[in-house]
Amino acid sequence: MIKNIIKIGWKNVWRNPTRSGVVITAVLLGTWAGVFLSAFFTGMIQGYLDNQFDLTVPHIEISHPEFEDLYNPEYFVPEDQNVLYNLSQKSFVTDISTQSLASGLAQSARNNYGVTIRGIHPDSTYSIANYLENGSMPTTQQRNPVIIGSKLANRLGLKLESKMVLNFQDTEGDITGGAFQVVGIFDSFSTVFDKSNVFVTRQDLNRIIGLNRQIHTIHLRLSDFRKADLHANQLRKEFPNLKITTWGEAAPELKYTYEMTDLMMYIVMIIIIIALVFSIINTMLMAVLERTRELGMLRAVGMNKTRVFSMVVYETIFLTMVGAPVGLFLSWLTISYYGNTGIDLSAFAEGMNAYGFGTVIYPSLPPIYYLNITLLIGLAALLSAMYPAWKTLQLNPVEAIQKMN
Template identity: 85%
Template sequence: MMINNILKLGWKNIWRNPTRSGVVIVAVLLGTWAGVFLSAFFTGMVQGYLDNQFDLTVPHIEISHPEFEDLYNPEYFIPEAENVLTNLSQKSFVTDISSQSLANGLAQSARNNYGVTIRGINPDSSHSVAHYLENGNMPTKQQRNPVVIGSKLANRLGLELESKMVLNFQDTEGDITGGAFQVVGIFESFSTVFDESNVFVTQQDLNRLMGLDQQVHTIRLTLSDFSEADLHADQLRKQFPDLKITTWGEAAPELKYTYEMTDLMMYIVMIIIIIALVFSIINTMLMAVLERTRELGMLRAVGMNKSRIFSMVLFETVFLTMVGTPVGLFLSWLTISYYSSTGINLSAFAEGLNAYGLSTVIYPSLPPIYYLNITLLITLAAMLSAIYPAWKTLQLNPVEAIRKMN
């Protein structure tokens, strides 16, 4: 019964000065909304960055000859690649498989030249670069030496659709070979670096010039859950001990670091905002305690013990905080739900974002458990912020407190 009375008294006390209490409640509401939305924005940006890299540059798992990646020597192809591909297609954890022939070479035009990675792809299979085509089409087997290049490389070499360019590279004998190719497509992806340094030709054309038949240099796997890449890679290493199995975390350690730091960064953003709210709440409650010195002294004088007064101030602070928190969480959920489908367009900053491989459209997202964790964090912050004002009430001398306001 006594606890109920203290709870009711604490609830009534926060509305004795509705303007001041309202300011704190709005601050908590906006702080909660801003913190959760910023965390979702950051998560969406990181997830978009990871998806972009997985889609175009770094596969979940890549399989190659152990010596191929040292110098991209074309003679180090995957032996019996067809059997390997057939075996991999039966794995339940693999959602997509693609194979490529690769060569490092020089792209030349009448205007300029530039070093590029030449990727020989199978025209019968879909490739992620097709999503970024701005002009033209992907190469087909019916065309003679077709090539798809990035818009950045096209500008550097002064090329456009149907222009001719020469690709020079090393064949299996160690000699320099090459051929004239016709531009059939121009793409522009999220990464200006990738656009400038990669060209796509048919696997058939590239293999013919390198002196290969149907061999491939890399097999790229897309998994149902990229976070389990290490587990599945260990299984594949046992099955294919003579091949090099590389996970996305091994190929791009910065991606793994970014992925592992995502949760930590979300909570750091929220904790910074909560710390600011804590000082605001402490200031408000301290003012409320000092203004009610005579009242608190009278309560002590009529027999209310220290623990009950401490509890009353504690409940006031928690009530003050938790009134705004649910509304802030609800508004943040509505905002995130809306923008997770429509996206936030940052095309005004496209050049800077593309330089770092980031998308110009961000889709905020947040795991549901995060909302519960934020509620617990704010509740803990409210209780901590109540300790000092409540402790000040315990320092009051009942007689001096009553006389102080006379």
């Protein structure tokens, strides 16, 4: 008997093809829009995290416990070569970079600005090289080379081969500095970073500060950034005299953003599903009211309440589940396409860069999300069916027969 009820429910869906088509299209478009918007926001947040990890916040940072407080150059990483060797043996570490650091003032004939001076090793790979707009990375063959951000170059009135002066504190606590030549200009995703950071060779910075080959920070990239806390605890046991900071501790706002990503995806989808639920309820309620006499007659000739209720429920589920799979498939195609090509938002570059977002968004969505969305839509279909089906239980067979007369 259940099989017959299902067949009747399926046939009833197509009794009014126009109305059913409108509902199915609404479900299809709603599903596609909800999933794609969720993927868009996920891609935007993941791009934001990747950008920050590439340039501003490492997965794990290692330094002297007292260095970060005042950027005092005398607090370098002790026995750094042994530390680096031990780190290179860790299977969870995919990349290691080192820096000497100083906080100081960048000056030109036109202006000045407070900056962080980063001494890098020319033979190592640094992500800042990916953002070079003009010029090249500094090398040891050049005399005091420096690369600066485009925003800082505009503020100080500098261009390639221009001279600038960097002043900072040495290991004795005295103010020192040197004249540097601009060999490269970078333009990253962050306006703030471009204004407040310059890169020189570690050799030049150490010479002026009064250090030999020492380093102030070690940046680690992990195979899985989500396990940063676990690996940091392990490293703290091995290097108890060093300060080991995870990305979540260094930038709590990043951790909060990451933790909110899943919630944001589901909030977007739930809002759209709620709108679909009311649309389906409205359509099915109209269908039930239009068929009052028919449903009443079915009750009068012996079809019990449970079967009438089930028939309306099946109709509603069929309406929803015809459109939802197509919507999921279209969203998968759209996400796959733009996940490779990206969505160019360079028209909004200034605003997005101010908040550290890239101008190209690559939508992405974990596979498990499609399953969760299917379950949500199935739940929405059941909820949509309840009220129209309940209305059928309120029908009086005798009144239905009288209306037919």
